[in-house]
Amino acid sequence: MNAPRVVEAAFIKSAQSIADSLPEDMSEVVFLGRSNVGKSSTLNSLTQRKNLAKSSATPGKTQLINFFETRYLYNEESFPVRFVDLPGFGYAKVSKSLKEVWQKNLVEFIEHRISIRLFIHLRDARHPHAKIDDDVEAYISEFIRPDQRYLTVFTKIDKLNQKERAKLKREFPGSITVSNLKKNGHDRVHYEILRTIFGIDEETKKPDGEKTV
Numbered sequence: 001m002n003a004p005r006v007v008e009a010a011f012i013k014s015a016q017s018i019a020d021s022l023p024e025d026m027s028e029v030v031f032l033g034r035s036n037v038g039k040s041s042t043l044n045s046l047t048q049r050k051n052l053a054k055s056s057a058t059p060g061k062t063q064l065i066n067f068f069e070t071r072y073l074y075n076e077e078s079f080p081v082r083f084v085d086l087p088g089f090g091y092a093k094v095s096k097s098l099k100e101v102w103q104k105n106l107v108e109f110i111e112h113r114i115s116i117r118l119f120i121h122l123r124d125a126r127h128p129h130a131k132i133d134d135d136v137e138a139y140i141s142e143f144i145r146p147d148q149r150y151l152t153v154f155t156k157i158d159k160l161n162q163k164e165r166a167k168l169k170r171e172f173p174g175s176i177t178v179s180n181l182k183k184n185g186h187d188r189v190h191y192e193i194l195r196t197i198f199g200i201d202e203e204t205k206k207p208d209g210e211k212t213v
């Protein structure tokens, strides 16, 4: 059984707010995280593109909401998904409330956009207890809808030794770890995306070819 693959990915547009965003006609996965966490790298790894995420990140556009349309192929079926890249939040603002960290237009987008089905919160595996990330998780939990899911993905897992990795897994049992450097962990993210949006569960084949779900 081949893992899901993104076979098409294209930047569609940047928006300033929910008002000039695309129509809410496609399920969306939102990526959020601190600046430098590896958000662009993760988007590029997931879509198997070298420069998809950065292509829209022209200077001065850093506070924009960027939309990408992707198409998955899994078991010879096609699944369209929209990826939304939100501006990274800074390190310096930990003492401020989240509503100050993110501009009002972003807060409105995150809380009110109907088409969002999955929040992927990227966290740096080397700093798993950063307060700003704890605040973000708590903030999203305040308004997350029953049809939405929240997923923690730790980036830069290659920087941790085996002992540190085991500790992280114990502390964050529902999380996924990825390395954009070593290019691993992304399949689990793909499965979570397809499971959340399309209710598709990972199928594994037994050696004799019999399917188990």
Ligand SMILES: Nc1nc2c(ncn2[C@@H]2O[C@H](COP(=O)(O)OP(=O)(O)O)[C@@H](O)[C@H]2O)c(=O)[nH]1
Binding pocket: 033, 034, 035, 036, 037, 038, 039, 040, 041, 042, 088, 155, 156, 157, 158, 159, 178, 179, 180, 181, 182
């Ligand atoms: N070692 C390692 N470095 C990474 C990983 N992901 C991203 N980086 C590096 O972290 C830096 C910031 O990455 P970038 O994707 O631009 O972060 P963004 O600001 O969140 O979009 C770059 O130097 C990347 O090469 C990873 O999984 N492992």
Ligand SMILES: [Mg+2]
Binding pocket: 039, 040, 041, 057
């Ligand atoms: Mg970036």
